[in-house]
Amino acid sequence: MPAYQRMLDPTPNGLHSGESPLLSTVGLTKRYGDFLANDSINIDIWPKEIHALLGENGAGKSTLVKAIYGLIQPSAGEILWRGTPIVLSGPSEARSRGIGMVFQHFSLFDNLTVAENVALGLDGKESFRDMSARLEQVSKTYGLPLDPRREVWQLSVGERQRIEIVRALMQDPKFLILDEPTAVLTPQEADQLFLVLERLKAEGRAILYISHKLEEVKRLCDTATILRGGRKIQTCNPRLETAASLARMMVGGEIREVKSAASRQTTIPRLVVNDLSLTPEEAHGVRLQHISFELKGGEILGIAGVAGNGQDELFAALSGERLSKDPGTVVIEGIAAGHLSITKRRKLGAAFVPEERLGHGTAPRMKLSENALLTGHAASGMVSHGFIDTAATLETVDRATETFDVRKAKRDPEAASLSGGNLQKFIVGREILRNPAVLVVSQPTWGVDAGAAAVIRQALLDLATAGAAVLVTSQDLDELVEIADRIAVMFHGRLSEPLATRDATREKLGLLMGGSSLEPKEAAHAVGA
């Protein structure tokens, strides 16, 4: 008998079938300084169960699964594997016991093949040939098609995630953890993933599933555990709850509705792109071809599209990380800016939020105040005569923290120590607080919880209402439909004509995202060409 006495979490079918849970945590606690990221968490995972782990940004979800996977050592409490306490010295020990994990951020080498990447992530001693054969076989069995010989850079985000999943499955895990796996997937890719998860469950495996998408959780998961502020609030059956009631448990209150001001006036054109074409800088980049659009003040333009169709390249060209020879291709506030540096564009009133938070939007190992300076030095009075005004940088941190409810362990921590969603809130806050005339933002709510996503979307709307031009690139069609006035689609480096949001049905957007044209004649023409 385990030396503890407490109520067990329910099994999927509501019965404890006499056996013990596959994995339990008992009073699991993780402390960072005085800050409790996990506070005595008890959770039971049963075989044949898909168990959701829900909570706001910074609730402690990633911390909990990292402890279960042996990536960090808990400060107190224990982990029971089939009823016996275990201590994991690291991920390889977790894997050898049958615990697998798929991270939200992939760890793949672009210039290696699928098989080589898988080989690097396995601890086994089998030959490369045997491993490749097994890889093909596993990927076939689970309907996760992968060509072991392709190089990773050629693959879509969904395919890359497949590599990670297959790699985890090749260890034959009894228990698989997925940290926000669908955040980066298209709806179709997500549906495919769910089929695989159902199948794994049918095979008797257990799955712990972190997601901010509550509808998806209701569809897929048998059990849901909700964390708030590092504590477990409740374990429930998500099918008996509504998305709203789950959200209430996560937040401990109601979630704000995003409201668009009824009367949004469009004003002068603030961001104009004229026939922008750019050859990619990197070997595997996408060529931008004849992109043109005009964005007025008071307007939000959404850019949809499957990742890797030139969105990153467009962002770089707009921000000035990539310069264009022809100044007239990018016009900001009436000034030809194609040849201007990102700093000069910021001085013209533009602000930018890139997709990648760590390493692009922020320097991970630097403090938040320094990261405020990173983009604020251009035009926010943080620098005078070359000297840094530290008080001003700290003030930006405090204001962003307050306005966007950034949860962190201390006033000015390193960027990397924030949870993913909280860092995103900080970055968006940092830019919006500068009151930009033009805001270009990629994946504004990537990995952000429902409450915080609403806050960010509201802020974008408010910014537009106040007269700014906002360009939002997002994989999340619902998000675009919710906030954008017009939506254009990117495909193979080209941008479609924007559709008014009320005309942008899913079917139309889907066609455009697949590369077809909306007019039947032209479509036939394109196929013929």
Next chain:
Amino acid sequence: MQLVLEKRTERSNTIALVSPLVAIGLTIVTMTILFAVLGKNPLLALHAYFIAPLTDSYSLQEIAVKATPLVMIAIGLALCYIANAWNIGAEGQFLIGAVAGSWIAVKTQGTDAGVWVLPAMLVLAAAAGALYALIPAICRVRFGASEILTSLMLVYVADLFLDYLVRGPWRDPNGFNFPTTAEFDSVATVPLLIEGGRLHLGSIIALLVVAAAAILLGRTIKGFEIRVVGAAPRAARFGGFNANQLIILTFAVSGALAGLAGIIEVAGPVGHLQPGISPGYGFTAIIVAFLGRLNPLGIFIAGLFLALTFIGGEQAQIAMKIPLDVTKVFQGILLFYVLACDSFILYRFKLVFPNRQVARGTG
């Protein structure tokens, strides 16, 4: 019980300070063994190395004199290294600075040129050092050539160039054929701080350089730029900072400082240009930079410490016939331990007990 290496979530500042001390401790342990193997009494040897030089005023001044070029060069190198630009050729920039400055001294020799001579020498030396450092920097930025290799190889070019000058065109006609220029005139000499002593104005300049670097890195946007470009290149680009410009800038600054150190050495303690004006200052400064945690104040302390090993090495040679090369061995071992101990800034050891709970980390 098991020992695991765990990544720290935040950089540990305590360890950042303690790690050089641990490295020094480990080096001393290793040296003790080495002395024993060489058949010398380790205690006496260590005394000769680390204690004896601190006991008389002459040696103390000599430590400051030796620390002067080390600190000046290391400050420049630290700026490069923080920005992720790898200048290994400070020794060459030091020599070129010495040569360029000496040119004025040689040309004005015996004339009634006034007090402008020394300032002109300093300026020219700094400019020459900077230009010489720009060669690898520009090759890197333009052609992608490894600045590590090019800057290192230019050391040998500078060395041979100096050799040629003092054996050929600049040789002192009254110098009994020794490869050296004539003794510099007094207007071409760095003034002493204490009459009859060794300490000279260069040490004051080194202190100013330390202070300037501390302000630059800690308080200015340029210093921030240097730090971001090194720490997160993509974020730096997003911030509007140009990594290539920064390579050029940091190389130029470190070349200028090395060149300045070179002429101060020649126009100061040495007094004339000759081969062997540097016992490897440009290379030892690399150790100083890392031992000092690429931090100006740290470099100041580390510079004094390594100067101590130079003086101690000389004393140990005189007193105990320990070869002078042992000093180099010592410095090499020290760099090795410094880099090894640095891992603990980002990682920590944890004791994991298979049954109950986890011990507290060592940091």
